[in-house]
Amino acid sequence: MDMKRDYYEDIQLLDGKVLWFWFLMLIAALVFLPFLMPNYYIYMVNYMAINVIVTIGLNILVGYTGQISLGHAGFFAIGAYITLLMMIHLNIPFPIALVIAGFVSAFFGFLLGLPALRLEGPYLAIATLGFGMAITQVIGRWQLFGGRMGLEAPELYLGPFILETDRQLYFLIVPIAFFLLWAARNLMKTRVGRAFIAIRDSDIAAETMGVNLTMYKTLAFAVSAFYTGIAGGLMAFLLGFINPSSFNFILSIYFLAFVIVGGLGSILGSVMGGIVMTWLMLVLDKIQELPYLGAALVAFSEQWMSPAGLPNIASIIFGLIIILLVVFEPLGLYGFWIRTKIYWKTWPF
Helix, strand or coil, rough: CCEEEEEHHHHHHCCCCHHHHHHHHHHHHHHHHHHHCCHEEEEEEEEHHHHHHHHHHHHHHHCCCCCCCCCCHHHHHHHHHHHHHHHHCCCCCHHHHHHHHHHHHHHHHHHCCHHHCCCHHHHHHHHHHHHHHHHHHHHHHCHHCCHHHHHECCCCEEEEECCCCHHHHHHHHHHHHHHHHHHHHHHCCCCHHHHCCCHHCCCHHHHCCCCCCCHHHHHHHHHHHHHHHHHHHHHHHCCCCEEEHHHHHHHHHHHHHHHHHHCCCCCCHHHHHHHHHHEEEEEEEEHHHCCHHHHHHHHHHHHCCCCCCCCHHHHHHHHHHHHHHHHCCCCCCHHHHHHHHHHHHHHHC
């Protein structure tokens, strides 16, 4: 009988030879992947990995703790700008600057978590929305952050090595994403993770059972902001340049959509949501280059819409995909994964 006698048995990475085999196959595939793919696809993988980090962090807050946030673009901006400023003005090495940026974001997350003690639902959503919009306004008007012109990322040194290409960045971004994924999975199995889930299910019942709401609600915001700040620091170097317009309200909506589409309260769902939705975003950004469909949409846009209407078509398609997925599978992509596992376990009966 597969019986666990200790909560910390859940933290072990894998618990079977078959799982270890496929895990090692995955690691091998990730190692050789950048040597077999064109440069643009490596860029896509890096972009996906960064969005996976954000989605995991936001899912800890929204899916596991039940606290809504529409201001994570603000934490994303804090992570990106603090990382660059530490390296440009203080000559701090990248790994240290990235960790500091994550903790600065976590501090602002803690501050934003204080209103969560008295607010919930749409009121909390508006409070977090105001935070995200305020951050971009402050950054855009403060010359230290480059104002509206933004900042250019410096050369990225990692020890004696300089990382310039997307392929080189791949071996930095993907391992960080994998480590943070493993850390989040383990966190949800510990006392802290169980407290988050108890608060999500019923904060009154959780408090009656001895869960400190003040500590765990603010901690959830801080952990979520830490993940997002780390992702922001990595994104600054992936793009090479950042400005305040890159961290608008729509970005926060996208982050929340990643979580919902992937599956609330699921680490695997966060990975799936971050990968699939990022792929859709990048594909739809170049919708005019799609065979057959692209030419037809360009003609439709020129005939019935404004000259700049094609990006709007991409947004419409993106929105329709989200609506259909949520309507037909409320559990998101993780729900499809569960159905697929059940089907193959009972196949062909």
